[in-house]
Amino acid sequence: MGLESYIKDNGFLTTQLNAIIAWARKSSVWPMPMGISCCAIEMMAVGDPKYDIARFGSEVMRFTPRQCDLMIVAGTVTYKMAPVVRKIYDQMPEPKWVIAMGACTSSGGMYRSYSVVQGIDQFLPVDIYLAGCPPRPDNLLHALMKIQDKIGKTKASQFKNLPSDTKDLKLPELNIIQKN
Amino acid sequence: MDLKELIPQKLKVKLSSVNFEITDYKGELTIKIDKKHIVEISKFLKSDPELEFKLCSDVTAVDWATRKNRFTVVYNIFSLKHSFRLRLKVDVDESDCSIDTVSTIWQAANWHERETFDMYGIKFNNHPDLRRMYMPEEFEYYPLRKDFPLMGIPGSLPLPKK
Numbered sequence: 001m002g003l004e005s006y007i008k009d010n011g012f013l014t015t016q017l018n019a020i021i022a023w024a025r026k027s028s029v030w031p032m033p034m035g036i037s038c039c040a041i042e043m044m045a046v047g048d049p050k051y052d053i054a055r056f057g058s059e060v061m062r063f064t065p066r067q068c069d070l071m072i073v074a075g076t077v078t079y080k081m082a083p084v085v086r087k088i089y090d091q092m093p094e095p096k097w098v099i100a101m102g103a104c105t106s107s108g109g110m111y112r113s114y115s116v117v118q119g120i121d122q123f124l125p126v127d128i129y130l131a132g133c134p135p136r137p138d139n140l141l142h143a144l145m146k147i148q149d150k151i152g153k154t155k156a157s158q159f160k161n162l163p164s165d166t167k168d169l170k171l172p173e174l175n176i177i178q179k180n
Numbered sequence: 181m182d183l184k185e186l187i188p189q190k191l192k193v194k195l196s197s198v199n200f201e202i203t204d205y206k207g208e209l210t211i212k213i214d215k216k217h218i219v220e221i222s223k224f225l226k227s228d229p230e231l232e233f234k235l236c237s238d239v240t241a242v243d244w245a246t247r248k249n250r251f252t253v254v255y256n257i258f259s260l261k262h263s264f265r266l267r268l269k270v271d272v273d274e275s276d277c278s279i280d281t282v283s284t285i286w287q288a289a290n291w292h293e294r295e296t297f298d299m300y301g302i303k304f305n306n307h308p309d310l311r312r313m314y315m316p317e318e319f320e321y322y323p324l325r326k327d328f329p330l331m332g333i334p335g336s337l338p339l340p341k342k
Contacts, residue, residue, distance in 0.1 A: 079316075079337040079338075079339065080314075080315075080316065082339050082340060083340050086340035087340075112330070112331065113330060113331070113332075114323055114328070114329070114330065114331055114332025114333075114337075115314075115315075115323070115332070115337075117339065122339055122342070123339045123340045123341070123342050124342070125342070
């Protein structure tokens, strides 16, 4: 059985390596559910059969950052919580994306106060800002689709990888928490 | 006998050295005392067999900003025996911003006093563990004081680097 007869029997398609890697990546984005407050309830609703995030290949909510591509920061981030969020983000392997879910996370929201960080983009790179208080589950699905578009447009060679000399990689200081 | 009459009567007899001011507003009894008597009166209210205020539901404070005695420390205590609430109020001035702890009498007051210290900067003398409750240890301000800006002091709370 030669190659020609094999192709004839089974069919084939041609593509680019970049395209197929991007397609594989965007079709199985594994989220890190950073559920800090009430937005997390809507995030849970996304996993239920009605909205069903599994349709987008993202049903595997990993509770360890080391297996995640996408961090969904769902809830009010206080100054005390910020180093924790950052530490979890730093533990995620590259390439990684961030959704700032809801008004609080994007801009402090209604908490115009000394204790709440007025937008997580002060200490995290954010890909999608998601409006709503809390955003509806279909809104979060829309954000996920936008992230998928972004991943789909990125070539494999453009993905940022970990720096080769990892000793320069510094974790944020956690002196506040450790002292307590 | 009604507790509203019993409490002032007992205080007059048993603690004759303590000056107090008692008010009854909408059925809520409030006793205003001097801060040097707080431990004495708390001990009495808890241990007296006819009163038994065994539960300390809350300790907090009020900042009056411009008043002479700037702060008022408020204790909400509860008698499980009579299902009766009582409020103790003690004035504290900013120049001597401290008061004796009641956590030796009510264990529950321990964290309430820490919270009051964190938010108002009132020191509780002889407290076993007077650390901040919510704010970081290094934080230098007291957020619930009237002169603290709502949006905080820029740069006073550290953020991780981007």
